[in-house]
Amino acid sequence: MTDIPQSGAFPADRPAPKGGSLLVTDARTKKRNRAERRFKAYGIAALGIGMLFLVALLWAILSNGLTAFTQSYVQLDVPLLEEKLDKDGDRDPAKIAKVSTFGYAPLIEQALTDLVERTGVETELAPKALTKILSSSAAAQLRDRVLANPELIGQTVSVELLASSRVDGYLKGRVSRASLARDKNLDAEHLDLIDAWRDAGLVEKRFNWDFITGADASDSRPEQAGIGVAMLGSLFMMLVVLILSLPIGVAASIYLEEFAPQNRLTDLIEVNISNLAAVPSIVFGILGLAVFIQFMHLPQSAPLVGGLVLTLMTLPTIIISTRASLKSVPPSIRNAALGVGASKMQAVTHHVLPLAMPGILTGTILGLAQALGETAPLLLIGMVGYIATNYPEGVAEGFLAPNSAMPAQIYEWAKRADPAFYERAWGGIIVLLVFLLAMNLIAVLLRRRFERRW
Amino acid sequence: MQRLAAGLDAAVARGTLTNAAARDLPPEALRAQMASQGVALGSDVTPATRDAALHWRRISGTGDLARGIAVIGLALAGAAWGIRRARPDFRARNAVERAMRGVLISAALIAILSTVGIVLALVFNTIEFFRLYPAAEFFFGTTWSPSFGGGSELGILPLLWGTLYISLIALLVAVPIGLFAAVYLAEYAHRNVRAWAKPMLEMLAGIPTIVYGLFALLTVGPLLVEAFGRGGWLGLGWMQGGTAVMTAGLVMGIMLIPFVSSLSDDIINAVPQSLRDGSLGLGATRSETIRQVVLPAALPGIVGAVLLAASRAIGETMIVVLGAGAAARLSMNPFDAMTTVTAKIVSQLTGDADFSSPEALVAFALGMTLFVITLALNVVALWIVRRYREQYE
Numbered sequence: 001m002t003d004i005p006q007s008g009a010f011p012a013d014r015p016a017p018k019g020g021s022l023l024v025t026d027a028r029t030k031k032r033n034r035a036e037r038r039f040k041a042y043g044i045a046a047l048g049i050g051m052l053f054l055v056a057l058l059w060a061i062l063s064n065g066l067t068a069f070t071q072s073y074v075q076l077d078v079p080l081l082e083e084k085l086d087k088d089g090d091r092d093p094a095k096i097a098k099v100s101t102f103g104y105a106p107l108i109e110q111a112l113t114d115l116v117e118r119t120g121v122e123t124e125l126a127p128k129a130l131t132k133i134l135s136s137s138a139a140a141q142l143r144d145r146v147l148a149n150p151e152l153i154g155q156t157v158s159v160e161l162l163a164s165s166r167v168d169g170y171l172k173g174r175v176s177r178a179s180l181a182r183d184k185n186l187d188a189e190h191l192d193l194i195d196a197w198r199d200a201g202l203v204e205k206r207f208n209w210d211f212i213t214g215a216d217a218s219d220s221r222p223e224q225a226g227i228g229v230a231m232l233g234s235l236f237m238m239l240v241v242l243i244l245s246l247p248i249g250v251a252a253s254i255y256l257e258e259f260a261p262q263n264r265l266t267d268l269i270e271v272n273i274s275n276l277a278a279v280p281s282i283v284f285g286i287l288g289l290a291v292f293i294q295f296m297h298l299p300q301s302a303p304l305v306g307g308l309v310l311t312l313m314t315l316p317t318i319i320i321s322t323r324a325s326l327k328s329v330p331p332s333i334r335n336a337a338l339g340v341g342a343s344k345m346q347a348v349t350h351h352v353l354p355l356a357m358p359g360i361l362t363g364t365i366l367g368l369a370q371a372l373g374e375t376a377p378l379l380l381i382g383m384v385g386y387i388a389t390n391y392p393e394g395v396a397e398g399f400l401a402p403n404s405a406m407p408a409q410i411y412e413w414a415k416r417a418d419p420a421f422y423e424r425a426w427g428g429i430i431v432l433l434v435f436l437l438a439m440n441l442i443a444v445l446l447r448r449r450f451e452r453r454w
Numbered sequence: 455m456q457r458l459a460a461g462l463d464a465a466v467a468r469g470t471l472t473n474a475a476a477r478d479l480p481p482e483a484l485r486a487q488m489a490s491q492g493v494a495l496g497s498d499v500t501p502a503t504r505d506a507a508l509h510w511r512r513i514s515g516t517g518d519l520a521r522g523i524a525v526i527g528l529a530l531a532g533a534a535w536g537i538r539r540a541r542p543d544f545r546a547r548n549a550v551e552r553a554m555r556g557v558l559i560s561a562a563l564i565a566i567l568s569t570v571g572i573v574l575a576l577v578f579n580t581i582e583f584f585r586l587y588p589a590a591e592f593f594f595g596t597t598w599s600p601s602f603g604g605g606s607e608l609g610i611l612p613l614l615w616g617t618l619y620i621s622l623i624a625l626l627v628a629v630p631i632g633l634f635a636a637v638y639l640a641e642y643a644h645r646n647v648r649a650w651a652k653p654m655l656e657m658l659a660g661i662p663t664i665v666y667g668l669f670a671l672l673t674v675g676p677l678l679v680e681a682f683g684r685g686g687w688l689g690l691g692w693m694q695g696g697t698a699v700m701t702a703g704l705v706m707g708i709m710l711i712p713f714v715s716s717l718s719d720d721i722i723n724a725v726p727q728s729l730r731d732g733s734l735g736l737g738a739t740r741s742e743t744i745r746q747v748v749l750p751a752a753l754p755g756i757v758g759a760v761l762l763a764a765s766r767a768i769g770e771t772m773i774v775v776l777g778a779g780a781a782a783r784l785s786m787n788p789f790d791a792m793t794t795v796t797a798k799i800v801s802q803l804t805g806d807a808d809f810s811s812p813e814a815l816v817a818f819a820l821g822m823t824l825f826v827i828t829l830a831l832n833v834v835a836l837w838i839v840r841r842y843r844e845q846y847e
Contacts, residue, residue, distance in 0.1 A: 032739055039741035043638025046631045050655050050715070053708045057658075060673045061665070251561035259555065260562070273565045278762065278832045279825065280769025282796050283572060286803075286821040290575030294809060312568045319565070345551040373662025376771035376796070380803050407664040414668050414776060422672055429665050436660065 061429055067172045068427025071208035071223065072163040074134060074197070078111040079156045080146060091150045101139035104146075105131070108138055108161070121196045125189050133190055135162035135223045163203065165223040165420035167194055171205055174423065211427060216409060222420035225413070227428045233303050233383065233403030234372060240307025240399065241314055241371050246364050248311075249318035250353075256319070257326040258348050277316035284313045285377030293381060300382040301402035309377045314367040321366070325359025326352060358450035362443045369439040373432065375407040384408040406432050576825060579809065579818030586812040592819060598782035598793075600802065600813045608816045610823060612782040616792035620703045620778060621767035623788060627707025629760055632714025639715070640722040641744055652719070659712035663772040670705040670777030671696065678704075682789055693789040697779035700788045706773050710763045717762065721755030722748060754842030761835035765828040771796040795820050 025033070084107065085099050086092075112130040116123060131138075138161040145159065146152055166186040169175035177188055197203040214226025260266040288309035292298045298305050329352045337347035378384065383405050404412070406428060413425035540546075584592070587608060595609020635655065639648050675696025682700075684691040693700075725748050733743040749756070779791025780801065802817040809815060 032742070036739045036741045039744070040638070040642055043634045043642055046634030047638050047643075047651055047655070049631050050635050050658070050711050051651070053711070054654060054658055056673075057661070057665070057669055057708070060669055064672070248561045248564055251558045252565060255555075255558035255562045259558065269562050269565055272569050274836060275829060275832055276565060276569060278765060278828065279572070280766075280771070280796065280828055282769065282771045282799055283576075283821055283825050283828075286799065286818065287568070287572045287575050289803060290579060290818070291571050295575075312571075315565065315568070343547055343551055345554055346547075369660070373664065375662070375664045375667075376775075376800065379775075379800050407662055410664050410668065411772070411776070414671060425668055426672075429668060432662065433665070436662070440660065 061426055061433070064423065065426030065428075065430045067174070068211055068423045068430075069208050070172070070205040071211070072168040072171045072203060072205050073160040074163050074167075075158065075160055075202045075204075076108070076111045076115060077156050077158050078107055078142060080153050081107065082154045085146065086150075086153050091153065093147070093150060096150055096153070097147060099143070101143055104139040104142045108134065108142065115197075115202070116193065119196055119200055119202070121193055123189050123193055125187070125193075129187075129190075130193075132164060132186055133167055133193065135164050135221060137217070137221050137224050138162060162223050165221075165418070167203075168205075168223055169420060169423075170194060171198070171203070172423075174419075211424070212431065216404065216412070219416060219418065222416075222418050222424060225421065225424050227406060227409055227424075227431055230404040230406045230409035230428075231431070233306075234405045236303035236399055236403065237307040237310060237405060238368055238372060240304060241310050241368060242364070244307070244311040245314050245318050245367065249315055249364070249367075250322055250360060252315075253319045253322035253326060254348060254353070257323045258352070259344070273316050273319055276312075277320065280376075281313060281374055282376040282380070284309050285380035287312065288377055289380045299400055299402070301384075301404075302400045303383075303403050303405075304399040305381050306378055306383050306405060307399075309381060310371040310374060313374065313377070314371045317367040317370060318360075318364055321363025322356070322360045325356040325363065328359065329355045355452070358446055362447050365439050365443040365446070369436050369443075372439070373407055373436060375411055378405055378408045379411065384412050406435075572825065576818055576822040579815055580822045582809075583812060583815035583819045586815065592816070596784060598798070600816070606813055608812065610795070610820065612784050613793060613795045613798055613820070614823075615784050616699065616774075616778065616782065617768055617794040617796070619699050619788070619792065620706065620774060620794060621764055623699065623703025624706035624710055624767045625760065625764060627704060628710035628714050628763060631707075632711045632763075633718055633756065635711070636715040636718035636722060637744055637749075640719050641740065641748070652716070655715055656712045658708065659716070661709075663709065663770060666705050666709050667772040667776035670701050670773055674705055675701045675777060678789070692787065695779070695791060697777055697791050698789050699778060699792050702774045702778035703788070705777055706767055706770055709770070709773065710767060713763050713766060714759055717759035718752070718756050721752045721759065724755070725751045754838050758835040758839035761831050761838070765831035765835070768831070769796065769824060769828050771800060775800055795824050799824070 084103055086096055088095065109127045109131055112133070113127045116130065135141075141161055142159060145157075163171075164186070166175055166180075166183065167190070170186075170191055171194070175183075175186075177191060180186055180188060180191070194203055210224070211226045212231075213228035214224065215229040216226070217224035256266065256269065260269075288305060292305045292308055293300055333351050333355065334347050337351045338344065342350065383403065410425045410428040410432065413421040413428065592608055592610055594611065595607055596611050597607040597609050598612045600606040600608060635651075639652060643651065675698070678698065678701055679693050679696050680686050681688055682690050682693040684693075686693075729747050729751060730743055733747040734740070738746065774794045774797045778793055778797060780793055780797070781791050782793045782798070783790065785792065799817045799820050802814055802820075
């Protein structure tokens with residue numbers, strides 16, 4: 001661009017620029033063009049790095065988490081001996097219930113020993129050590145099954161029992177033979193057995209519904225932990241958030257957008273809302289702890305308290321998006337309504353609000369999605385580390401019963417010592433992200449379907 | 455006591471006990487009686503408990519009755535008032551609308567109320583804390599070693615240092631990447647590329663922070679140890695464990711990229727096209743136009759965006775709780791584990807309902823500090839954005 005054409009615009013007596021030609025770029029132009037290309041490359045690189053991070057994150061989630069959706073089970077033929085489980089033989093449920101899981105453990109041991117003999121695997125393991133193949137909840141599983149169908153007693157039933165987390169990890173490739181050398185829970189001999197049984201089709205992985213519907217389990221039973229209860233807790237909280245924040249948020253935005261006079265109070269509210277939107281979530285947790293638990297004595301760990309805290313957090317988001325969609329309704333609608341004799345309130349509630357509704361709902365769903373993924377305030381009000389003992393009865397009590405929430409449950413799993421729980425945490429994240437994705441999709445569809453351009 | 459009262463209610467309802475019999479029953483027999491009703495009591499019933507339970511039943515009975523009378527009375531009074539007011543010249547619409555307006559105003563005031571709630575909750579507990587622990591030592595102490603047995607040292611400086619160090623690394627990652635991505639998207643990218651790349655980048659902002667926390671703890675941390683740890687690829691031995699300032703900072707940077715990029719994108723798009731046209735018309739290349747015209751014009755907005763990102767970084771909790779470690783220390787090595795204000799709020803308050811010890815109350819003072827810092831950053835950022843946006847409008 002420094003090149004100046006030699007003829008035409010310039011007088012002939014002016015000295016020609018040195019070496020100047022439009023067709024040959026000079027050194028300076030080359031340099032500037034190089035800088036231009038470099039700058040563009042930086043931009044592409046930055047965008048690429050951003051995408052790379054996204055892909056890395058998603059890859060980490062999927063590669064670590066998908067295995068949580070399958071679980072290994074061992075097919076066992078367990079003889080339910082009558083003399084052990086029901087001495088009198090009258091199938092009285094109360095008496096059968098008196099036999100604790102310790103009564104079932106020998107039966108499982110026996111079944112395992114039989115299986116070793118039947119499949120003809122050479123092993124030096126004692127019968128007692130064999131039970132390490134199964135989850136420590138195996139006896140309880142069997143007992144529940146028998147209590148549900150007392151007529152099974154006396155027969156030899158074929159049951160599928162949960163394999164222990166180490167065996168599960170071996171079948172999923174998480175636990176290697178080398179890493180077992182330092183693990184006192186399982187020996188290489190166990191793995192030889194598992195290999196043989198897997199070839200015989202007695203040990204297999206299948207889809208793990210219990211992970212999606214089940215409750216959290218104690219530290220020693222990662223194979224049994226599920227996210228179902230936490231899902232219920234999150235559902236209860238989202239109900240509270242929806243019921244409170246939608247009406248309050250809409251009412252507040254209507255006032256601010258349609259009625260508020262320009263005065264000190266309105267200014268104060270507006271500044272407040274924009275600042276509240278940027279207050280760290282943990283501060284809302286402190287607020288919840290001090291006001292709802294310390295001052296109002298609401299129960300700890302309850303979805304109601306969690307919902308209240310999250311409501312305060314999502315209100316600014318909802319107010320901001322609602323105001324934007326109220327603002328996008330053209331003034332002609334209001335003027336027409338006022339012109340035919342509607343009051344201002346009628347104009348807003350009968351005409352403006354219905355037209356703004358798609359936008360409001362979209363904003364609300366996005367606010368809910370944000371609240372669903374929030375963890376920090378829940379830690380402070382104690383919605384973490386809760387294990388439902390008598391699921392599902394104990395949880396269904398609802399808003400005031402202690403519960404957990406999905407992100408808090410994931411945090412809890414991430415903190416546990418046994419790496420088998422990490423798989424659960426990643427799996428929980430997949431469940432959480434599926435929910436978030438669904439909510440965002442609904443929001444996008446709502447917007448596409450109902451949004452009107454004026 | 456309330457369980458006993460509930461059990462007595464159940465017994466009376468089923469007809470196994472009469473009210474008089476319940477009063478005369480000896481305390482020792484009550485537990486067995488209750489057990490037969492399916493109400494398990496934790497300990498034996500003392501006479502005092504029994505009396506309290508009986509009293510409870512009596513007052514809750516009268517309470518129920520009083521509530522019923524009050525509800526009916528209110529309903530009748532309301533009806534009478536309504537009928538008396540309903541006259542031809544009464545403008546009902548205006549009255550209803552005044553009431554609705556009141557409802558709307560009170561909804562708007564909830565925003566203020568929650569701010570007031572935050573401030574009060576923080577201030578009262580912070581004052582309580584400073585009564586137990588000297589404020590000067592809190593603000594200028596360089597050791598953080600809480601022990602619930604007493605004799606703790608609760609200096610905030612190591613926590614603030616960790617917070618600022620992690621935020622600095624996060625911004626060093628997020629600002630260049632986010633800014634260049636925004637510039638590329640706003641100035642160079644084809645419309646189709648933009649339509650795909652922008653939502654993809656913003657997906658990073660929609661992912662909950664707990665996911666980033668897990669990513670830091672289980673993926674990035676071990677990866678960094680393999681590179682910078684003892685016997686790693688680089689053979690440096692700088693890093694002891696997976697949780698470190700670098701881990702948390704890096705992951706937090708990833709989280710902030712879309713934050714910086716979409717705010718900057720909006721701001722760059724708000725720069726009038728005439729400025730670009732003028733610059734291009736003078737013969738500047740596109741990158742020269744961006745560097746010398748567009749970015750200076752957008753600078754206040756970009757500074758505001760960076761400040762907002764910084765406030766997010768300082769208040770971020772889950773990534774540092776999982777990724778940064780728990781040791782409070784003043785160190786320059788970014789591969790050391792350090793901890794932050796937010797992480798310590800969580801560890802001092804989780805699962806603890808007793809707010810009388812300075813070790814628990816310190817969390818409120820930490821929260822207060824955090825609130826003040828983030829609020830100041832936000833106010834400054836919004837002020838800058840607002841102040842300089844008007845230039846081109």
